[in-house]
Amino acid sequence: MTYNWEPFSYDLGLYEKIAVSAEALGFDSFFVSDHFLRPFLTISPDHVHRHTTIEAYSLLSYIAAKTQTIKLGTCVTPLAMRSPPLLAKIISTLDNLSNGRFIFGAGTGDYEKEFETYSLWDSQRRVSRSIEALALMKKLWTEDITDFTGKFFNIKEAVLEPKPLQKPHPPVWFGAMHKRMFSVTAGLGDGWMPARSLGATPEFYEKNSKIIKSMAKPGKKIVMSLMGYVVEHLSLAPLPPLGTGDEIGKVLEEYRAVGCEHVAIAFLPVTKYLDSMKKFCTDIVPSFS
Numbered sequence: 001m002t003y004n005w006e007p008f009s010y011d012l013g014l015y016e017k018i019a020v021s022a023e024a025l026g027f028d029s030f031f032v033s034d035h036f037l038r039p040f041l042t043i044s045p046d047h048v049h050r051h052t053t054i055e056a057y058s059l060l061s062y063i064a065a066k067t068q069t070i071k072l073g074t075c076v077t078p079l080a081m082r083s084p085p086l087l088a089k090i091i092s093t094l095d096n097l098s099n100g101r102f103i104f105g106a107g108t109g110d111y112e113k114e115f116e117t118y119s120l121w122d123s124q125r126r127v128s129r130s131i132e133a134l135a136l137m138k139k140l141w142t143e144d145i146t147d148f149t150g151k152f153f154n155i156k157e158a159v160l161e162p163k164p165l166q167k168p169h170p171p172v173w174f175g176a177m178h179k180r181m182f183s184v185t186a187g188l189g190d191g192w193m194p195a196r197s198l199g200a201t202p203e204f205y206e207k208n209s210k211i212i213k214s215m216a217k218p219g220k221k222i223v224m225s226l227m228g229y230v231v232e233h234l235s236l237a238p239l240p241p242l243g244t245g246d247e248i249g250k251v252l253e254e255y256r257a258v259g260c261e262h263v264a265i266a267f268l269p270v271t272k273y274l275d276s277m278k279k280f281c282t283d284i285v286p287s288f289s
Helices: 012-025 056-066 084-097 112-118 126-142 179-188 202-215 248-257 270-283
Strands: 029-032 071-074 102-107 146-149 154-158 172-174 223-231 262-268
Touching (some): 012 029, 012 056, 029 056, 029 102, 029 262, 056 071, 056 084, 084 102, 084 126, 102 126, 126 146, 126 179, 172 179, 179 202, 202 248, 248 262, 262 270
Parallel strands (some): 071 102, 223 262
Antiparallel strands (some): 146 154
16 A cells, blocks of 8 residues: 555655565555545645645556556545546546456545545535445446436436446445445445544454444445554654554454454555565565465
8 A cells, every 4th residue: 555645756656666566575456545635734835745646546557557466446535526427437447457456445535625626525415425426436337328317416328438347347445434434335335444544443443344244235245454554663653553563463463353354554664665565575464374
């Protein structure tokens, strides 16, 4: 996992190095965050440079051409940030370019300034808009000609070709952290990947993974994932990390014990990312194979 904001975004070549190295080391997936402005950071003259971000789908399209087998995903895309038909088209194109390797990490977004700048902020109906947006996108991915009339979006005789390579569409993993979205995850999603930095402790994970599974239709498989970052020292962590490199093995065992199957991990500091990733692969991964 990498972030599409600073300090990663100051060195564009680093994304390719991380993705290619991760594939060579046998990692399952390469995820990137999807923001237009740096979250959790105020807008001020001192912070302008720190809002340097790379558009996630452009980046993943580039990475798709540099890799062969590793899955590519977002963690996560605010559903209401882009026009749903446009986003559906972008994702379908990326799924074809990557030969069916894309995982659509989806959320509702919560950074008001980002929406005010790049899209539309509707705090009272943000979740409803997101749910409807995904319903529309799924129709576009699966129907030859789509007519759709909703509360927020309306299209007539829309055609989206080529369809995604994955059928019926790329898997949708929700970064849900609240009760209403748990039912959406169970009903419309294929995976759950909450963030440790936003409160997904092992206790939170155990309680709510059970809730999501209980809401899903019998027999439906929902991948239980998690996103977070590992730091060399806790002083490098502006938000709660998964832990330090010395304790991450124990931490991941705690999450595995409560149902976690997949983890999207970033490593800090960025200057030591490749070395930290290799060390993780050597020291930690064998224990979970």
